[in-house]
Amino acid sequence: MRRRLMTPAFHVDKLKGMLPSFLTSCTNLIDRWKKLTSLHGSTEIDVMPEFHILTGDVIARTAFGSSYEKGSKIFELQKEQITLVLEAYNSFYFPGLRFIPTKKNRRRYKLDNEIKEIIRDLIRRKQQGMQNKLEEDLLSLLLQKCKLGDQFASHDHNNCLTIDDVIEECKLFYIAGQETTANLLTWTMIVLSMHPSWQKKAREEVLRLCGKETPGLNNINHLKIVSMIFNEVLRLYPPVTLLFRYTKQETNIGGMSIPAGVETVLSILSLHHDPKHWGHDATEFNPERFSEGVAKSSKDDQMAFYPFGWGPRICLGQNFAMIEAKLGLAMILQHFSFQLSPSYTHAPRQHITLQPQHGAPIILRCL
Numbered sequence: 490m491r492r493r494l495m496t497p498a499f500h501v502d503k504l505k506g507m508l509p510s511f512l513t514s515c516t517n518l519i520d521r522w523k524k525l526t527s528l529h530g531s532t533e534i535d536v537m538p539e540f541h542i543l544t545g546d547v548i549a550r551t552a553f554g555s556s557y558e559k560g561s562k563i564f565e566l567q568k569e570q571i572t573l574v575l576e577a578y579n580s581f582y583f584p585g586l587r588f589i590p591t592k593k594n595r596r597r598y599k600l601d602n603e604i605k606e607i608i609r610d611l612i613r614r615k616q617q618g619m620q621n622k623l624e625e626d627l628l629s630l631l632l633q634k635c636k637l638g639d640q641f642a643s644h645d646h647n648n649c650l651t652i653d654d655v656i657e658e659c660k661l662f663y664i665a666g667q668e669t670t671a672n673l674l675t676w677t678m679i680v681l682s683m684h685p686s687w688q689k690k691a692r693e694e695v696l697r698l699c700g701k702e703t704p705g706l707n708n709i710n711h712l713k714i715v716s717m718i719f720n721e722v723l724r725l726y727p728p729v730t731l732l733f734r735y736t737k738q739e740t741n742i743g744g745m746s747i748p749a750g751v752e753t754v755l756s757i758l759s760l761h762h763d764p765k766h767w768g769h770d771a772t773e774f775n776p777e778r779f780s781e782g783v784a785k786s787s788k789d790d791q792m793a794f795y796p797f798g799w800g801p802r803i804c805l806g807q808n809f810a811m812i813e814a815k816l817g818l819a820m821i822l823q824h825f826s827f828q829l830s831p832s833y834t835h836a837p838r839q840h841i842t843l844q845p846q847h848g849a850p851i852i853l854r855c856l
């Protein structure tokens with residue numbers, strides 16, 4: 490039910506309305522990089538944290554509209570919370586530990602309350618503002634789906650979101666949308682630095698379609714080479730490497746019977762690197778394999794490409810992420826050329842998402 494109510498917020502028409510927010514964040518990134526390169530015409534920079542700033546900024550603006558600064562504060566707190574949760578996950582465990590008021594647990598409760606309080610306050614303000622004019626941000630769109638009656642009730646309603654649902658959705662936008670898209674852009678910069686001929690092809694395409702003008706939805710939709718590159722990066726370095734499914738009832742998959750109550754794991758990473766589907770060059774970067782589209786990309790024409798999952802739980806933010814990534818990369822290619830720093834070490838590691846373990850130091854040159 491939550492998914493059905495959330496889906497319209499990611500409809501292409503709604504994404505069009507969010508374009509100014511995408512462009513503001515991308516322009517801020519380009520301006521920041523221009524300043525950094527202004528003295529010598531070039532500079533070395535770790536692009537991974539840069540893309541975290543970009544994608545966090547995009548989500549804060551698109552999720553919270555005019556209140557994006559408060560939204561950014563939520564994300565900062567959430568980042569701290571995720572770090573604490575991961576620490577707890579990786580440390581010694583005994584039942585009930587999370588209820589003991591240790592220093593870290595107290596900090597986690599405090600963060601949780603603070604986040605919820607800021608979101609409640611944002612919702613209150615939005616609801617007051619919505620009586621005057623409709624905003625196009627995700628929070629406003631979700632609130633239009635809420636018949637909250639008692640504004641701060643958290644009991645279940647039929648066919649609408651409760652205030653607690655809205656809070657959870659706001660948190661999910663950030664968790665699902667920030668790091669994944671930042672990783673896609675980070676790996677793309679790394680791979681295009683390793684393969685300068687593809688960097689050149691991508692830049693030529695962007696300049697042919699957009700010149701030096703700020704790109705819009707019309708021209709980014711025609712970026713074929715850039716799309717092929719993104720697909721190949723998503724195949725080799727999928728930000729989400731595993732999909733989990735729980736069998737509610739006995740299920741048959743490919744002739745194998747799986748009883749109810751079993752947690753199954755699909756390794757997207759293994760599937761994307763399997764020579765059976767991708768041929769002898771499965772581990773190599775070759776965007777040409779996507780030249781006739783995703784459906785014809787694998788050797789045996791069997792669908793073996795699942796960076797956004799599949800089926801009823803497929804990523805809701807897929808179009809959102811691709812618009813953001815295309816705008817960001819197109820603007821970077823318009824303004825900079827780039828190569829890997831000699832200090833770069835290639836070490837992909839899975840840390841929630843697939844990331845370069847030692848960062849992505851890149852030398853940027855202003856064009």
Ligand code: HEM
Binds near residue numbers: 492548661729733
């Ligand atoms: C390159 C970027 C991204 C990748 C690779 C990615 C990948 C995924 C994957 C693999 C899933 C799980 C699907 C499944 O279980 O079958 C997922 C779910 C989800 N993603 Fe994304 N995602 C990306 C960006 C985003 C963005 C930008 C947003 C929102 C702004 C977003 C929102 C969501 C949501 C809400 C779900 C949960 C859907 C549900 O449970 O029904 N994602 N994503």
